Amino acid sequence: MKAPSVGIVGVGLIGGSIALAALRAGYRVCLYDGLASEKLTLTKFRAATIAGDLEELALQSGLIILATPIAALATVGPALGELVRPGHVVSDVASVKQPVAEALAKALRNRCDYVPAHPMAGSEKSGAEAARHDLFAGAVTLICPELSGDPASVQLVKVFWENLGTRVVLASVAVHDQMVAAMSHLPHLLAALLVRHVAETNRVALELCGPGFRDATRIASGAPELWADILLSNADALKQHLLAFKDLLDEAVTLLSERDAKKLQALLDDAKENRDRLSP
Numbered sequence: 001m002k003a004p005s006v007g008i009v010g011v012g013l014i015g016g017s018i019a020l021a022a023l024r025a026g027y028r029v030c031l032y033d034g035l036a037s038e039k040l041t042l043t044k045f046r047a048a049t050i051a052g053d054l055e056e057l058a059l060q061s062g063l064i065i066l067a068t069p070i071a072a073l074a075t076v077g078p079a080l081g082e083l084v085r086p087g088h089v090v091s092d093v094a095s096v097k098q099p100v101a102e103a104l105a106k107a108l109r110n111r112c113d114y115v116p117a118h119p120m121a122g123s124e125k126s127g128a129e130a131a132r133h134d135l136f137a138g139a140v141t142l143i144c145p146e147l148s149g150d151p152a153s154v155q156l157v158k159v160f161w162e163n164l165g166t167r168v169v170l171a172s173v174a175v176h177d178q179m180v181a182a183m184s185h186l187p188h189l190l191a192a193l194l195v196r197h198v199a200e201t202n203r204v205a206l207e208l209c210g211p212g213f214r215d216a217t218r219i220a221s222g223a224p225e226l227w228a229d230i231l232l233s234n235a236d237a238l239k240q241h242l243l244a245f246k247d248l249l250d251e252a253v254t255l256l257s258e259r260d261a262k263k264l265q266a267l268l269d270d271a272k273e274n275r276d277r278l279s280p
Contacts, residue, residue, distance in 0.1 A: 005030060006160070007061025009054065009076060011040060013123055014093055015067030016131025018164070023047050024133050025163040032057040035072075039128035058083040063160060065117075066092040066104070070229050073100055077107035088112035089153045093119060095180055096233040097144055097173040105147050113153040116144040118176065119166055120184070124221035134165075141166040142180075144173045181237035186245065188227055189238070191220040 005028040008015045016039075019029050031040055032051040040050045051057035058064065058080065068076055073094065084090060090108055094100040094116070101116050108114045121139035123130060141161040145154040158168045171179065195217050198206045231238060255264045 004028065005061050005063070007032070007051070007057040007064045009033070009057065009064065009066050009080070010068035010072070011036065011045070011128050011131075012067065013126050013128075013130045013135075014119070015065070016045070016128040017121075017133065017135035018065060018067060018093070018119075019048055020044060020131055020133035021136055021164040022160075027160075027163075028060075030057050030060045033128075036128060042128060044131065045128075054079055055083050058088065062088065063156060064088060064090045066090065066094075069226055070094050070096060070100060070233050074103060077104045081107040081111050084108065084112040086112055089115060089156055091115045091117045091157050093117060095184060095230050097176045099233055101144065101147060101173050113148050113150050115148045115153050115157040116173065116176075117157055117161060118142045118180070119161065119164075120180075121166075122222075124218050126223040126226065136161075137165040139166045141168050142171050142176050143168055144176055145170055146172055177234055177237050181234050181241050185231055185234055185238045186241045188219050188222065189231060189242070190245070191217045195220045 006018075006022050007030040008019050008022075009032050011019065011031050011033040015031075015033070019031055022029050029048040030051050031045060031048050032054060033040060034053075037050075040048075049060060051060065054076075064080065064084070066073060066076060066080075073092065080090065088111075090104070090112055091114070092100060092104060095118055097116050097118070101114075104116075105114055119136050119139055119141045121136045123135070143154065143157055143161070145151075148154050154170075161168050195206075198209075198213075252267070254260075255267070
């Protein structure tokens with residue numbers, strides 16, 4: 001099953017990249033962004049239809065993807081709920097699902113089907129200018145099927161993301177939030193803390209750093225207001241992982257204090273083995 005048309009609400013890095021990838025995959029694409037409508041005039045979006053409001057987007061779209069910041073969904077969801085009809089399928093790409101899914105499921109209940117999704121791709125850059133058609137190539141997309149009342153809707157969203165070049169994995173909302181806390185939210189917070197630590201303890205070292213430090217902290221350049229919203233939205237799961245990570249820091253301090261080369265190398269060997277398993 002292939003959606004005849006896709007409407008995207010929110011055209012920043014992710015929404016814009018979805019639009020460009022969908023156009024390349026042969027979808028008809030309609031865009032709406034109430035906060036940055038001037039960005040939609042960028043040449044890269046010329047093949048898409050630009051909607052003047054949510055109502056126009058809903059009229060022209062079969063699959064509607066919400067790609068706004070998490071905080072904006074509290075307004076967009078209820079507004080869209082007044083416009084959709086049973087034939088619509090609504091999805092979102094929020095990086096935290098529990099609060100988002102609860103709010104959107106309530107807003108869309110008995111109006112249309114809802115299938116949360118989350119492509120595991122991004123950049124430290126932000127905005128429509130940074131959007132690119134290959135952002136999702138080879139990435140994984142997590143889809144949460146539990147809120148959908150129709151398996152065909154899940155299949156439609158699944159096929160959409162496969163057509164954009166991603167590998168789809170199904171996961172519950174709760175499992176999703178636990179996984180992204182570990183593989184996305186914790187690394188971002190640690191990168192930010194690492195930059196702050198070096199800046200506060202040895203500013204000269206920060207100014208002379210090489211590619212290792214730059215690679216390890218690249219994601220700390222992400223939009224602070226966006227990431228503060230994400231981290232707070234998944235605070236409980238993130239806190240669990242942060243406390244577990246603190247235990248590893250304590251272990252590392254002990255190994256260094258005891259000059260335990262054997263256990264330190266074992267730690268590094270284990271880390272290398274697991275890191276080398278990751279896809280390039």
